[in-house]
Amino acid sequence: MRKLSSGEKTYTHVHSAHSTHAPDGGWGWMVTFSSFVISLFVDGLSFTFGIFFPEFLTYFGESKGKTQLLHSLLWGTFFSLGPVVSILVNKYGSRLVSSAGSVILSVGIFLSSFSSNLEMMIFFYSIVGGIGFGMLYLPSIVIIGVYFERKRALATGIAVCGAGVGGFVFAPLSEFLLEEYSWRGTLWIISAIFLNGVVVSTTFRPLKYQSQTRGNNKINSSSHKITSKNSNLSRRRLCLSCHDMFDFALLKSPTMLLYGASCFLVMFGLFIPTNFLPAHASDVNLSASEGARFILIMGVSNTVSRVVIGYITDKPWANSLIINSILLIIGGGATCCVPLYTTSANLIIYSVLFGAVIATFICLRSILMTELLGVHRLNSSFGLASLSMGLSTYFGSPIAGALSDISGNYNMAFYFAGITLALGGTICLPLRRISEWEKSRSFDLSTSLSLSCNEETIRESKSGSSSIYIISESCRTAV
Template identity: 30%
Template sequence: MEPNEKTDYTGATELIPLTELDEDDICQDSQPIEADGTTEENIGIEEFLPTPPDGGWGWVVVLASFMNHFIVDGISYAFGAFMLEYTEYFKSSAAKTSALMSTLLGCYMLSAPIAGALINKFGCRPVGIAGSILAATSFFVCTFVSSIDAMLFLFGICGGIGFGFMYMPTIISVSMYFEKKRPLALGIAMCGTGVGTFAFAPISKLLLKHYDWKGAHYILAGVIMNGVLFSALMRPVLTKHDRKLRTDKQKRQIVPVKKMEEKKANGLHPASRVSNSLSTKATNARAGMMSHPDLRTYEYGSRLHNSTVHFYHSTHRITSPKSASGLTVQEAENLKRPLYKKDIFYSGSMYHLPEFRKAHNMQEYIVSTTSFPAAHTDAAPKTAFSCRCLPQQIADALSEMLDFNLLKEPSFIIFFVLSMLIMLPYFIPFAFCSVRAKQMGETRSEWLISILGISTMLGRLLSNVIALIPKIKAIYINNVFLLIAGVCCAAIPFTYSFIATAAAAFFYGLFMGANIALTPIILVDLIGLDRLTTGYGLVTLSRGVSTFVGPPLAGQVYDYFSSYDIAFFAAGGLIVFCAMCFFLLELPGLKKSHTQN
């Protein structure tokens, strides 16, 4: 590859761990760049790897993530307060009206892989801002529709995608800033879900008391627009190379000013200097002096050395650990993209990971959990996203998060199916608990949603704290908590007072919150850290699909029986069934399979 040759970076590719390449694969024809006009730079690959500061601006990012959770999940989970208003206005059935919530939450989850791919290309900040604008616009525009079907598209689909684009940056940005303190940071950020649900349920009732549902939507749209500000705070982590570029740029800005002052002092007009500079640049370009650009300019062809790790070159050449002259700066810049980190969705303690225990220091761990793609060629592995019209970073992320080959693993198939089933009843208490209480004449029904929200937050925190205990497996915590949650859900129809219903709702949220919180930790135990991104993407996809079905199915049950009790019985029974089936993952055959993984 010539120094000034551009490499095609489009298409989906296989991600190659930096430390898992053999010496036999090292290419012998990698030659240092000839020094015609320039000298070769000797830079370690660690300059291009973002090192989480575990603090600093990261706490501002945690606050921004908390507030976006507060907005997104608070508004989504408080849907029950609006359900009767929608039913009366659109003259729709309970099943059709509950489809609004299921569509909103379903698209919220289904958009996660797309949001992750866009973040891998553009970063957390622009994706979060775009999601805030889309969701706010959807909430505002849907007030002008007169049919429930149009409402499903604007409020459900567009609003759900906007919320998904707001949500995914909250997870990735915190993970980029924290490594050792990640469980604490993510725990604080995700508390926004419980606090938001607790706050928005009574706020929604207050808005509906003074305005109709349209006026409430206008105010909620304004609240959602605050996500633009919070997403803007999610600035990327700077690498050593980024800092050097910034320093060099500042120096280049200072030097011309000094020269300008000297020219003015000598009586030479600034315009003549600019003209001479442009003429000199044009002459240099014609002479071919730009074919070997400086390393700091981001131009193609610049090379660097790497003294610590093996590297997979974009033209399928492997460079020696002592000489990585085949690697361009443009290629190395991809290392800071979040979806090339294998632990980006991991929410547990780093000390439980074999990769972290084997590493001698944090830098070595970061290298061991970073993958780098080879550019798309005819010889490269083909995937469903091997399309040259997609930027490489987007295609790589989609291929990684939606690699359906993982469904060939028996243990993952069980977890995948059970995760899909468990989401069918998950939101039924959120959607119908307050509606049932209101039908019984209870004037404080909106507080049931608040109780569900705050207890879900406490359940997530509690399960994560228990999971930090080394000898307690996350799958056992998940199973026991689900069993208790199922019993609490099935007990709701037997409650006829506000206190009793509130108690059942509290314990349901407390024990149901563990399932989502422990998912990344369980996936690492099942399939290993290398495939966590794939497993997380597929599980999120399955949950999005099942969320479309759960609330409308419960609404159909109500339309047929004129009671929500059957829906609560069925939901509780299904949760208990799934909890028992999760124990299948500990069978000797399956346990041996995922232990090898």
């Protein structure tokens, strides 16, 4: 991986209490496989929505923009739950949260098959299913960062390449099931498949240091009760507990805010090609099977690219931020040109390229947040990034659908997607410098507060004040 700057080394030293020894193998590879399977489930359904889209349009008889709400609200709910799922994972652990998410997702998809109108379908398929998606997926990605350090990029690449496999497995499977059992029967079968997430989530067992940390917290809590009688202490412990569950300081981090803005822009356009490419293929007189084949090819490219990107970014010379930005900019430009692609060969080339773009953005999210913000903030930062992605996902596909309704074709939808993808990649370019500045500033502030608190504690100790514990505790929290 990339060498640390002096500012990053200093920041790492200050926050060494947050660092832990990752196994970098062993059971971690079983965890990686389970995360791979969950990515296969989640993204398999997402990438094949374009195959279901004509069926839903015909059955419900609604506009393209309104029907696209099914997909946008599914992913908007999924991503928007990021901070909430982060808190749940910190409280109950990845295993329990992920298992509960699998059950909720399966029930939501199954009940959606009985929908008599689009509104009911949106509630069960998009809202309930989105809640299940969020609870199932986020823990499976975050736990990779816990089990791996030196091989984190490779393990993450392997785990998230399940999304690409899901694309080329679910595309032909969905097409076959739709022909045999209609969309209702297809959803029954898919809901049963998703229930297997309960089984794979059982591998997400916590590492020993996590239980030790919880034990230390209990000891400290008992000690606090004995050493202080101040009535404000219980409120302070409550605030510290909330702070432990979620890092609210990230809301003021320039690095987090800028990366969140990039995710916001990218997610406006990321799902538009997968949702509209089969329909565009039909408009240029290609068959429905060819349209499904483009999604399959995108899935294959997605899978291979995730492993390749994970392997490359583990190299000392690789800069994951530059790789992410350049591919997003290239992918945005290629998406703007989709209306010009009228032959099967052109659309195959585009599908390969865009599969690599999806792989890069998804694979490098946790890697970038670990490099820029630290592994000890990964859970909270991943949750916030998911929230920003969810907010734009709510509107991206419906806006593209509305533009298609107005223009009578899908050209404006692809222009919109391409511009937002390219902008999202462009604003990431200065993130490394901003992160280094923020870490250096954090170290200077921490050093200053530490010295100030030590002086204050000494003065209070000499004066025999009974509030020394309160001051020390406040200083620890501030630093």
